[in-house]
Amino acid sequence: MQHSATVSNSNNAPIMEIAGLNLWYEDTHALKDVSFDLYPSEILAFVGPSGCGKSTALKVLNRMHDHTPGVRITGSVQMQGTDIHDPDIDPPLHRRRFGWVAQKPNPFPTTIWHNVSYGPRIHGLMQTKADMAAHVEDCLRRAHLWDEVKDILHKAKGNDLSGGQQQRLCIARALSTQPEVLLMDEPTGSIDPIATAKIEELLTGLRVDHSIIIITHSMMEARRIADRVAFFHLGALKEIGPVTQIFDHATSPEARRFFAGESG
């Protein structure tokens, strides 16, 4: 699969603006003065050595740290002009603007139908059964899973599927609440190369309607699907820019060493 489109950021207002973000877990300073923008219809890849803060930076965006003891955050995270930590923000409503996909596929141990219809049902997003059926089909189609499961929607359980199918089901579930941003923590990290190729292909389709941040340990994957790359090192965002600029013309010694395979 070839992905050549590049987002023209200069024409778009960012959907998120992160400025001077610091995060501590008790005494561990996990994010250090991190600033970046996220644009509509882009895939931004977070890369860097283990423990450099990639997952932490992802979790801040949808306020996943709200209930983690000992977490302290400073700096500003704005979504379409509003600070996400503003007291007027309702955290569950804020989280609904994001879809989350974890490294290990984690479908509910219930039917495929239930996996995709649960979120829209509890949020009251669909008015009729026909609307729900059309929505479930649409989410499964966008996750490139519909043809494989359309006859077993109410029979098979999520965990009856193969690992790659389970991950595509989790993507359909993430899409089901109509998020604006998809946050993906190594979504291809635990599946085989053919299943990975299917997910990479569907992600490039999803970026038309969503901003996507993907954490990946595969620089090849970042090259294949990302528009921009953010390189983290010891909690700091050292480099961010278009894929070729970062991979081929990194300016920081840490990034150069990492991309040359000498660290991480």
Ligand SMILES: Nc1ncnc2c1ncn2[C@@H]1O[C@H](COP(=O)(O)OP(=O)(O)OP(=O)(O)O)[C@@H](O)[C@H]1O
């Ligand atoms: N819940 C937590 N409590 C305390 N420290 C944490 C917690 N989560 C992460 N950390 C620490 O914060 C730092 C950043 O971790 P984080 O998981 O964000 O890195 P990462 O780049 O995503 O790593 P990996 O690539 O290994 O998943 C590490 O030092 C980690 O040990």
